[in-house]
Amino acid sequence: MSIGHPEIPKPSLTGFTLPLMAVAGLCLGYVVGTANGQPLLGLIAGAAVAAALGYVLASFVPDRRVGRLGTAAVAAIAGLLMAGVSGAVVGVIIGLIVSWFAYWLSTGDYRSTVPVYATAGDVLWHNTFKLICGLIFFFLIAPIVVVLPLSFNAQDFFTFTPEMLAFDPEGYSLKHYRDFFNNPDWTRPLKNSFIIAPLATIISVSLGTLAAIGLSQSHVPGRRAIMAILISPMIVPLIISATGMFFFYSKLGNWMEGNLGLSQDFIGYVKVVLAHAVLGIPFVIITVTATLVGFDRSLTRAAANMGAGPVRTFFKVQMPLILPGVISGGLFAFITSFDEVVVVLFVGSASQKTLPWQMFTGLREQISPTILAVATVLVTFSIILLTTVELLRRRSERLRGMSPT
Amino acid sequence: MSDTTDTGPMRAADGTPLKKSLARALRRQKLRALALIAPLLIFVLVTFVVPIADMLFRSVENQIVSDTLPHTVRLLSSWDSSTGETPDEPVYAALAVDFQAASEEKNHTKLGTRLNYENPGLSSMFRKTGRGADDIGKASTKRFTDLDPAWKDGATWAALLGSDDWLADMAEWSKDDGRQPRFSPRAEAASALPMTSDVYTAFARVARTENKKSAVETKPWPVLYTALEQDLATASPESLSAVNGASAGLLQAAGAAVPGFEPISYKDAFIDIDKGWSEVDSWQTIQSYAARYTPGYFLNAVDLEKSPEGIQQRPEQQQIYLMLFWRTIWMSMLITFCCLVLGYPVAWILANLRASTANVLMILVLLPFWTSLLVRTSAWKVMLQQQGVINDILVWLGLVDDGSRLVLINNQFGTIVAMTHILLPFMILPLYSVMKTIPPTYLRAAKSLGATNWTAFWRVYFPQSVPGIGAGSILCYILAIGYYITPELVGGTQGVFISNRIAFHISSSLNWGLAAALGSILLGAVLLLYYVYDKIVGIDNVKLG
Numbered sequence: 001m002s003i004g005h006p007e008i009p010k011p012s013l014t015g016f017t018l019p020l021m022a023v024a025g026l027c028l029g030y031v032v033g034t035a036n037g038q039p040l041l042g043l044i045a046g047a048a049v050a051a052a053l054g055y056v057l058a059s060f061v062p063d064r065r066v067g068r069l070g071t072a073a074v075a076a077i078a079g080l081l082m083a084g085v086s087g088a089v090v091g092v093i094i095g096l097i098v099s100w101f102a103y104w105l106s107t108g109d110y111r112s113t114v115p116v117y118a119t120a121g122d123v124l125w126h127n128t129f130k131l132i133c134g135l136i137f138f139f140l141i142a143p144i145v146v147v148l149p150l151s152f153n154a155q156d157f158f159t160f161t162p163e164m165l166a167f168d169p170e171g172y173s174l175k176h177y178r179d180f181f182n183n184p185d186w187t188r189p190l191k192n193s194f195i196i197a198p199l200a201t202i203i204s205v206s207l208g209t210l211a212a213i214g215l216s217q218s219h220v221p222g223r224r225a226i227m228a229i230l231i232s233p234m235i236v237p238l239i240i241s242a243t244g245m246f247f248f249y250s251k252l253g254n255w256m257e258g259n260l261g262l263s264q265d266f267i268g269y270v271k272v273v274l275a276h277a278v279l280g281i282p283f284v285i286i287t288v289t290a291t292l293v294g295f296d297r298s299l300t301r302a303a304a305n306m307g308a309g310p311v312r313t314f315f316k317v318q319m320p321l322i323l324p325g326v327i328s329g330g331l332f333a334f335i336t337s338f339d340e341v342v343v344v345l346f347v348g349s350a351s352q353k354t355l356p357w358q359m360f361t362g363l364r365e366q367i368s369p370t371i372l373a374v375a376t377v378l379v380t381f382s383i384i385l386l387t388t389v390e391l392l393r394r395r396s397e398r399l400r401g402m403s404p405t
Numbered sequence: 406m407s408d409t410t411d412t413g414p415m416r417a418a419d420g421t422p423l424k425k426s427l428a429r430a431l432r433r434q435k436l437r438a439l440a441l442i443a444p445l446l447i448f449v450l451v452t453f454v455v456p457i458a459d460m461l462f463r464s465v466e467n468q469i470v471s472d473t474l475p476h477t478v479r480l481l482s483s484w485d486s487s488t489g490e491t492p493d494e495p496v497y498a499a500l501a502v503d504f505q506a507a508s509e510e511k512n513h514t515k516l517g518t519r520l521n522y523e524n525p526g527l528s529s530m531f532r533k534t535g536r537g538a539d540d541i542g543k544a545s546t547k548r549f550t551d552l553d554p555a556w557k558d559g560a561t562w563a564a565l566l567g568s569d570d571w572l573a574d575m576a577e578w579s580k581d582d583g584r585q586p587r588f589s590p591r592a593e594a595a596s597a598l599p600m601t602s603d604v605y606t607a608f609a610r611v612a613r614t615e616n617k618k619s620a621v622e623t624k625p626w627p628v629l630y631t632a633l634e635q636d637l638a639t640a641s642p643e644s645l646s647a648v649n650g651a652s653a654g655l656l657q658a659a660g661a662a663v664p665g666f667e668p669i670s671y672k673d674a675f676i677d678i679d680k681g682w683s684e685v686d687s688w689q690t691i692q693s694y695a696a697r698y699t700p701g702y703f704l705n706a707v708d709l710e711k712s713p714e715g716i717q718q719r720p721e722q723q724q725i726y727l728m729l730f731w732r733t734i735w736m737s738m739l740i741t742f743c744c745l746v747l748g749y750p751v752a753w754i755l756a757n758l759r760a761s762t763a764n765v766l767m768i769l770v771l772l773p774f775w776t777s778l779l780v781r782t783s784a785w786k787v788m789l790q791q792q793g794v795i796n797d798i799l800v801w802l803g804l805v806d807d808g809s810r811l812v813l814i815n816n817q818f819g820t821i822v823a824m825t826h827i828l829l830p831f832m833i834l835p836l837y838s839v840m841k842t843i844p845p846t847y848l849r850a851a852k853s854l855g856a857t858n859w860t861a862f863w864r865v866y867f868p869q870s871v872p873g874i875g876a877g878s879i880l881c882y883i884l885a886i887g888y889y890i891t892p893e894l895v896g897g898t899q900g901v902f903i904s905n906r907i908a909f910h911i912s913s914s915l916n917w918g919l920a921a922a923l924g925s926i927l928l929g930a931v932l933l934l935y936y937v938y939d940k941i942v943g944i945d946n947v948k949l950g
Contacts, residue, residue, distance in 0.1 A: 031802065034802050034803050035801065039803065122858065125858070129754075130754070132750055133750050133751055133754045136747050136750065136751050137751065137766065137769045139747070140769055140770060140773050140829060140830075141769050141772065141773065143781060143784035143787075143788055144772065144776055144780070146784060146787060146788060147780065147784045147787060150787060157792075158790065158793065159787070159792050159793060159797055160794070203448075207444050207448055210442075210444060210445065211444070211445035213441055214437075214440070214441025215438070215442060217434060217437070217438035217441075218434070219431060219435050219438065220435070220438045220439070220442070221435055221439070226442060226446060228935075229446065229450070230445065230446070230449055232449075232453070232454075232935075233449070233453050235883060235931065235935045235938075236928065236931060237883075237884075237886065237888075237889075237904065237927060237928075237931055238887060238889065239889045239904035239908060239924070240457065240460070240907075240927060240928050240931070241453065241456075241457070242908075243460055243907060243921065243924045244453075244456035244457040244924070245452075245453075245456045246911060247459050247463055247917070247921070248455060248456035248459045277452070278452045278453045281445065281448075335775065338777075339778055341779065341890055342889050342890065346908075346911065346912075356778075359779040359780075359783065360779060360894070363779070363783055363786060363894050364893070367786075372783070372787070374780075375779075375780040375783055375784065378777045378780050379772075379776055379777075379780060382772065382775040382776045382777065383772065385775055386768070386771055389775075390771075
């Protein structure tokens with residue numbers, strides 16, 4: 001909470017805070033009432049309680065912390081009496097929200113982020129706009145968050161069971177996780193994903209970094225056309241890449257089998273790795289080129305001046321500086337391969353089944369809640385990757401002497 | 406160097422003119438840059454561009470008809486289908502040769518499947534004819550073996566049609582040597598007996614690649630007799646007498662005997678096997694698709710077909726692709742629009758908040774961006790299905806009756822909601838990077854000059870954010886029109902895109918030519934948008950994260 005502007009007068013209690021508190025109470029009361037089968041009673045009681053709360057907090061409890069914790073505690077006890085443990089949790093949440101709302105209104109905080117000269121309409125619009133943005137953020141993040149608790153479901157359902165809502169330990173279990181880590185239907189794809197993605201990443205990072213360095217030189221003939229070709233795997237829809245690769249790679253596979261005498265299994269992996277490597281290349285090119293834009297060319301000249309050869313200059317001077325970009329490009333390439341379904345579906349055969357492929361069949365055919373456990377593991381994984389990329393980006397900016405935003 | 410007496414061009418340290426030296430340095434620099442790029446460029450060309458070019462080629466390629474029925478197609482080119490008469494006897498005779506040869510290699514079923522795309526029913530007709538094909542050649546076989554039992558012998562045919570070199574090689578070849586020597590035809594026999602020579606070439610090829618047994622010892626195909634009888638009926642005596650080799654005598658005798666044979670009606674034989682051969686329609690299809698390259702797949706992809714009257718619309722119940730293209734276009738537009746409406750406020754607030762707050766909120770945008778596509782799609786499945794979270798909440802609130810839960814998934818609504826969620830970060834990130842560069846003072850200046858909030862936004866802020874809108878919209882649109890996974894999982898039948906149809910043709914119906922044609926049209930659309938994107942934003946300016 002930021003501190004309210006001292007020059008803003010406190011809004012009128014009866015003309016502003018209490019009616020708005022009553023409206024908020026009306027909405028929450030309706031929800032609580034419906035859950036207990038009495039919407040009308042909830043509506044009226046909610047409005048009355050909220051208005052009373054607003055009056056008490058605004059008039060007698062100037063210390064926010066005391067007021068908010070007190071409200072939460074009272075609401076928690078009321079919830080516990082009404083509906084047990086889950087009621088208490090809901091009570092704490094509602095108590096915190098309502099008491100925050102009461103202080104936000106009564107102290108004039110709601111005006112703190114708009115200029116002093118803003119009219120009432122401006123303030124209303126500004127706060128509505130923030131609410132809309134909040135709802136959009138909620139839309140972005142809610143589906144991902146919902147999956148997490150559901151993956152601990154003790155039942156084979158895709159929805160919250162009454163036991164889960166009552167916070168009954170019986171309603172939760174790790175059985176879907178056990179299934180994920182023990183069932184060969186899931187462990188084989190997991191292993192395949194961890195074979196294919198790193199190999200594809202190595203190919204795209206090594207070739208991509210070299211090419212990005214080449215592209216960042218000052219005189220490159222046909223630079224635009226080359227760039228267009230190198231970025232195209234990202235732009236061309238996956239289904240088209242997959243169709244093209246399906247025809248061509250089956251011919252390539254037959255040729256390798258006939259002329260090089262390689263086993264079919266091995267060829268399958270080669271095909272998928274090559275296909276995934278090319279899909280990851282645009283990401284490496286884009287991130288590494290972006291890092292090279294800020295690279296100080298006089299450093300390489302200085303190194304050459306002191307007698308270092310081009311290879312030594314590259315590894316000792318250039319590489320450490322562009323390394324953050326290379327690693328985040330590599331992470332992009334890795335996640336591209338790790339998350340890719342369409343191409344592997346067309347190019348690979350059953351023995352190259354990857355994790356997303358198994359999820360895809362799982363979602364399309366026999367729908368098993370193990371998918372949610374996998375999803376949770378993958379979300380955790382992407383949080384780790386996201387954090388790494390963010391840290392690398394900051395490090396890169398620091399190394400290049402740009403201030404972090 | 407003013408004090409030098411040299412009035413020539415300026416020189417570098419080693420004495421070469423400076424201009425030349427600089428040009429050389431520049432060239433070396435260019436070459437070094439290209440050498441660094443080359444490995445990747447070659448890699449992308451081979452593993453990505455060539456496969457796509459191959460797909461484009463496949464969408465017009467149609468060798469299968471002329472490769473499977475070469476002699477028939479040649480004769481059929483002079484047939485006029487508008488007369489309403491089936492082709493003459495010679496065409497059927499050529500068909501007898503082609504069809505038997507094809508059925509020896511089981512190629513007739515492939516051809517039947519191909520032609521079935523254009524004229525449903527031909528696949529079963531070709532299968533049925535394939536089963537009866539052996540009977541067609543029986544009469545000729547009997548005539549020749551009655552004439553001389555030596556015709557039963559594989560060696561007779563080898564001596565007649567194989568070149569002397571090949572015969573010598575074959576005599577030395579034994580099974581342990583691996584592959585048989587490659588066949589080469591006897592030149593005189595090939596010119597006197599063209600059809601027989603063609604069939605025998607195929608026979609020798611099959612013996613070489615599939616059977617391990619020597620072609621000389623293999624029992625001849627019945628089709629060889631049919632072909633030989635037809636060749637002998639038209640061959641001139643001079644050309645026959647030019648044929649030398651061990652079987653020359655047998656050939657002369659057969660050549661003398663053939664005019665006395667009673668002609669066989671292959672037309673009746675084919676019509677006996679399947680009535681379809683008496684229909685002009687079947688022949689028209691073969692004639693229409695005889696060319697080595699065909700626009701047929703592309704016509705099919707836009708619900709047209711080639712007919713003797715020219716290009717026309719397909720029957721009503723077969724028209725689906727234009728509808729699917731149209732649906733892909735408008736649903737992608739709707740999704741892009743939804744992304745813009747949701748993304749614009751979020752990008753605005755991210756660009757205008759304090760950096761520390763904005764960074765925290767940015768995580769809420771980047772987390773979905775980094776989360777697996779399948780995780781997000783399964784999340785939407787969990788949210789939207791009839792026993793799912795949203796329906797449960799609505800029922801709990803009493804807004805919806807338990808018996809009449811909303812159908813939110815497996816329809817267009819499901820596709821639009823899930824894809825909007827998935828593509829939203831791709832809209833927010835470009836918008837954000839553009840909005841970040843718009844100074845907030847402009848808006849304040851506008852207001853201080855008397856503009857209302859709306860005018861200030863619409864006349865001052867919005868025009869400056871248009872590049873971001875363009876970049877984000879094109880990116881979202883390009884991604885949306887090619888989407889496959891999400892529509893497949895949450896789209897049901899009403900919410901699928903053209904890409905789902907392409908996947909269907911690749912993996913289920915196996916009509917690869919049509920899949921390639923549909924893909925080429927989609928690719929054309931995407932490349933056009935890519936070009937526009939490059940013009941507006943520049944591909945160098947794509948930013949991630």
